[in-house]
Amino acid sequence: xxxxxxxxxxxxxxxxxxxxxxxxxxxxxxxxxxxxxxxxxxxxxxxxxxxxxxxxxxxxxxxxxxxxxxxxxxxxxxxxxxxxxxxxxxxxxxxxxxxxxxxxxxxxxxxxxxxxxxxxxxxxxxxxxxxxxxxxxxxxxxxxxxxxxxxxxxxxxxxxxxxxxxxxxxxx
Numbered sequence: 001x002x003x004x005x006x007x008x009x010x011x012x013x014x015x016x017x018x019x020x021x022x023x024x025x026x027x028x029x030x031x032x033x034x035x036x037x038x039x040x041x042x043x044x045x046x047x048x049x050x051x052x053x054x055x056x057x058x059x060x061x062x063x064x065x066x067x068x069x070x071x072x073x074x075x076x077x078x079x080x081x082x083x084x085x086x087x088x089x090x091x092x093x094x095x096x097x098x099x100x101x102x103x104x105x106x107x108x109x110x111x112x113x114x115x116x117x118x119x120x121x122x123x124x125x126x127x128x129x130x131x132x133x134x135x136x137x138x139x140x141x142x143x144x145x146x147x148x149x150x151x152x153x154x155x156x157x158x159x160x161x162x163x164x165x166x167x168x169x170x171x172x
Contacts, residue, residue: 028121030116030117032117035097037066037067037096037105038096039065039066039096039105040091040156041062041063041064041086041087041094042064042135043063043135044060044061044085044087045060045061046058046059046060048084055083057080057081058081058082059079061076061077061078064088064131066105066126067093068157070146070149070157071142073126073127073128074126074128074130075122075125077124078122079121079122081118082118082120083111086112091156091161093161094107095108096108099121103124104123105121105122106122107120130145152164152165
């Protein structure tokens with residue numbers, strides 16, 4: 001009777017995990033129009049898992065603000081995806097949609113050096129506050145950030161991606 005070695009079992013398990021991640025991503029749309037929400041990522045950490053020099057998957061965590069129906073909310077998240085993604089630059093946001101409301105979001109990431117996009121599932125913890133400051137070093141009221149958004153014509157859900165006279169809400 002043939003029993004696979006530990007290394008063979010481990011390789012098979014890793015291949016199964018990679019296949020599951022790939023199937024999850026393939027099942028999600030790559031069309032930005034299918035992602036009505038926006039997420040501004042302040043911090044993201046990542047750990048790349050490689051085999052023979054090839055990226056098998058990336059996992060990590062971070063914090064962000066989610067914009068849904070004109071309302072901001074802070075979120076902490078964990079992820080396991082096929083590739084890394086970066087913090088938002090300036091007021092840049094990633095397209096997002098709920099997979100399971102209040103529990104998991106799918107974001108559409110842009111692969112650096114190509115025109116392709118890749119969906120990534122985030123497990124989220126929605127907060128009752130928003131992150132503020134350039135580095136999310138403080139928290140504040142969603143109502144204060146929403147008023148700032150109105151005053152500065154910032155609405156990333158509707159294409160207003162650059163605020164007028166941008167200053168952090170906490171400095172007003």
